Amino acid sequence: PTPAPAATPTPTPTPTPQSTPAIEDVIARILPSVVTVINQQFVPGFSQEEGRVVGSGVIVDERGYIATNNHVIDNPGELHVIFADGREALAELVAADPGQDLALLKVSLGDLPAILWGDSSTVRLGQEVYAIGSPLGDFPNSVSFGIVSGLNRALEMNEHVIEGLIQTDAAINRGSSGGPLINRRGEMIGINTFIIRESEDRGIAEGIAFAIPVNTAKQLLLPWIAAHSGEPIPIPVSGETGN
Structure with missing residues (x-):
């Protein structure tokens, strides 16, 4: 009998690895979108x-x-913004909401590098995050790393209860308020707002910081921008779900 030819197996194509940008490159791209805000109050x-x-x-x-955060510009004096490249500009207060600790400023400059918006509804516990800001006002463009430690937290601040907060152990200090909390792709998933250093009855705390979810921020910021500019702004949505 004539032997039947052995079947030749079809090679399985090697899957193409998904390229993730190096976090160093992501941070370098994001830094120009982060600024220092100075509220110079003149108090007798x-x-x-x-x-x-x-x-x-x-x-x-x-x-x-x-x-930025409302508590940064509360009782506004002369508002200045310092950009990552060292430029400085006067800013006007467009709108603020103490109940959500959010505020919107406007500078007379155009073609600025706006941050990418993420989707905070996709944020998960344990997800890696990065906080960017100016801790103590002396160290601009500082980056800290952590994870999402909790979701849907509620805190009372200045007689207002803010709900739905993202909790993180990324280092956030005084001066960092108003900076972005980003995912590994450089999409903003929150705006850093609050830290807990100690509790009167529970002692000193470490690694407990909070950010306003970006989806909450969108609901305020976009209508404010549209009303001030006179142009409707479509809600920006990231093309992908984020980690």
Whole structure:
């Protein structure tokens, strides 16, 4: 009998690995979108330094719109924004919501590098995150790393209860308020707002920080931008779900 030819197996194609940008490249791309916000209050009997409140902010629209925390610009004096490249500009307060601790500023500059918006509904416990800001007002463009430690947290701040917060152990300090919390692709998933250092009855705490989910921020910031600019702004949605 004539032997039948052995079947030749069809080679299985090697899957193409999904390329993830190096986090160093992601951070380098994001840094120009993060700013330092200075609220220079003029208080009788206090020095200029004593009346100076420093926080962070993030460019959310290339036409000069910058998001920050309300508590950074509360009792606004002369507002300044310092960009990552060292440029400085006066800013006007467009709108603020103490109940969500959000505020929107505007500078008279255009073609600014706006941050990418993520989708905070996809955020998961244990997800890697990066916080960017100006801790203590002295160290701009600082980056810290951590994970998402909790979701849907509620905290009382300045007589307002803020709900739905993202909890993280990424280092966030005074001066970092208003900076972005980003995922590995450089999409903003939150705006850093609050830290817990100690509790009167539970002692000193470490690694407990909170960010306002970006989806919450969108609901305020986008209508504010549209009303101020006179142009409707479509809600920006990332093309992919984020980690």
